[in-house]
Amino acid sequence: MNPSSSINTEADAAADPLLQVTGLSVASRDRQLVQGFNLTMNRGERVGLIGESGSGKSMTSTALMGLLPEGVNAVGTVRLAGREGNLLTASDRQMCRIRGNDMTMVFQEPLTALNPLMKVGPQVAEVMVKHKNVTGRRAAKNKAVAMLASVRLPDPAQAAQAYPHQLSGGQRQRVMLAMALANDPELLLCDEPTTALDVTVQRQVLDLILESVRQRGTGLLFITHDLSVVANVCDRVLVMNKGVVVEEGSAAEVFTRPRHAYTRGLLAASDLDASDEDGRLFTVASAAAYVPPKIKEVLAPMPAATLRAPRSQVPESHGSPGGPATGVEPVISVKNLVRTYQRGRTSLFAKPLEVQALRGISFDVQAGQRFGVVGESGSGKSTLLRILAGLDQPTSGSVRVAGNEVAGARESALVDLRRQLQIVFQDPMGSLNPRMRVQEIIAEPLLAPGQKVDSARQRRLVAQMLAAVDLPADSAGRFPHQFSGGQRQRISIARALICEPRILVADEPVSALDVSVRAQVLNLLSDLVDQYQLTLVFVSHDLGVVRHICDNVVVMNQGEIVESGATEQIYEHPQHEYTRTLVGASMSLRSELAARAAQSKGRFHANL
Incomplete structure (x- = not known):
């Protein structure tokens, strides 16, 4: 075999899209849930899919994974690099080989996604054993502990012996991430993975996801309604509304120069630093008057006092925290x-x-x-x-x-x-x-x-x-x-x-x-x-x-x-x-x- 042809074949494979979705539509018996969804993702690319409840973003991700509930069907074409054929028409056996190996998912609520009767170490090991990516259960056990360490769980060997309910929400989400990355997948889907977490834990989990996908060159499809999270994590953004993608572009472009009225509405409602002339937060309905932040503004943000409309203030407190003015009995x-x-x-x-x-x-x-x-x-x-x-x-x-x-x-x-x-x-x-x-x-x-x-x-x-x-x-x-x-x-x-x-x-x-x-x-x-x-x-x-x-x-x-x-x-x-x-x-x-x-x-x- 000609060595140069082998090099060309590898280069062509790398040039192929990691994920190609064409004309994806999802419907139940009486309702259209997603219509005409298209997406091309390259290796290592980070794409955000944003929208509110009922927009169709979660149905899109479950269709990609072949996990649609009974009575819900998908048509269109979904192709994953390295796999033959259309994933939407693949058999359950074929999808079982793909899920957890080539593409994996981190869900919003880890407590419902983890087996409550099984310790977390064996759950991580099971993913590797099932796809035969390690030899023997001892090797799987050791690698499971290593994976828990890679997601920065404190004392990973002890954590491996814990049941899901014995861990905090942030720790359970780290276990889910360790399971998702155990077989070095090429595509990682995250469906609202930080919505229920405290702010410091959210930041830690997001940093961990970013670091992990960068190290492995993993493609990331991040699904959320939180625009600030997408601005932190993603390079490119798709905005969904009522089952249809209404806008697509780079994160900077979409968030500073939105073209669609719905995108502007989402931006306006997300921006707690901006208010209308009456001092109220913008909503989707009142977003026409909202001016999205410009690049120059975000590099040199306005003082908080000018961003927020003034509000009548209670007299300044004295004494104990939050206390009343002297001589006034607190409520x-x-x-x-x-x-x-x-x-x-x-x-x-x-x-x-x-x-x-x-x-x-x-x-x-x-x-x-x-x-x-x-x-x-x-x-x-x-x-x-x-x-x-x-x-x-x-x-x-x-x-x-x-x-x-x-x-x-x-x-x-x-x-x-x-x-x-x-x-x-x-x-x-x-x-x-x-x-x-x-x-x-x-x-x-x-x-x-x-x-x-x-x-x-x-x-x-x-x-x-x-x-x-x-x-x-x-x-x-x-x-x-x-x-x-x-x-x-x-x-x-x-x-x-x-x-x-x-x-x-x-x-x-x-x-x-x-x-x-x-x-x-x-x-x-x-x-x-x-x-x-x-x-x-x-x-x-x-x-x-x-x-x-x-x-x-x-x-x-x-x-x-x-x-x-x-x-x-x-x-x-x-x-x-x-x-x-x-x-x-x-x-x-x-x-x-x-x-x-x-x-x-x-x-x-x-x-x-």
């Missing part, structure tokens, strides 16, 4: 709050383990404040909220809410507190009774002991609250499953406000929502807080959201408040190392575009 006062939980014994004679959820925290919240509580999973935020709402008792310390002392109070004494303080939860579907109509759900707080409201007044108040949260009047007769996620969150807000509380606690209220719906709900919350003169306690791990809506903020870490003060001061000049880590790990569209532009500028000068 929430927390003093030396401690909450310790007892865990079960590890053996018959061992002492019960103690978990210190809160370690002596103190703060005050003045009436009318927009007070932010920032922290990652395990920081103590949820424990704090339960105590503020009278759903848990402190181990020691004092908690006064709207004049009611929580510590030591009997259930009957907490009725007034729960009328004065209402909560909007993270997952509206989980907090709304699926068997109750919206009329009953919203009116439920009116049935508290001591409240007497006749049915006619109930219906009138429910109608008023539905109007306040911009839902049609006929919503009252429907069930929660008949609404979108954003609409369900509006129902939760209406329920919280119907008894006219003084304090509204929002617990991660927008973390599960698409960016455009997030902007709508944040605008609604801001409007209602002003309209009803509420005190807002807003809890989140998303620093960008807290920065937009809150005047004061406390930063929690491992049950302690590590920093507190005015929001802009905390974000612009963080003093504590943990706060600096949070701020540094948080992602915004403008900051990621600025980083991308700076990298491009650096490469340009390096090539001169």
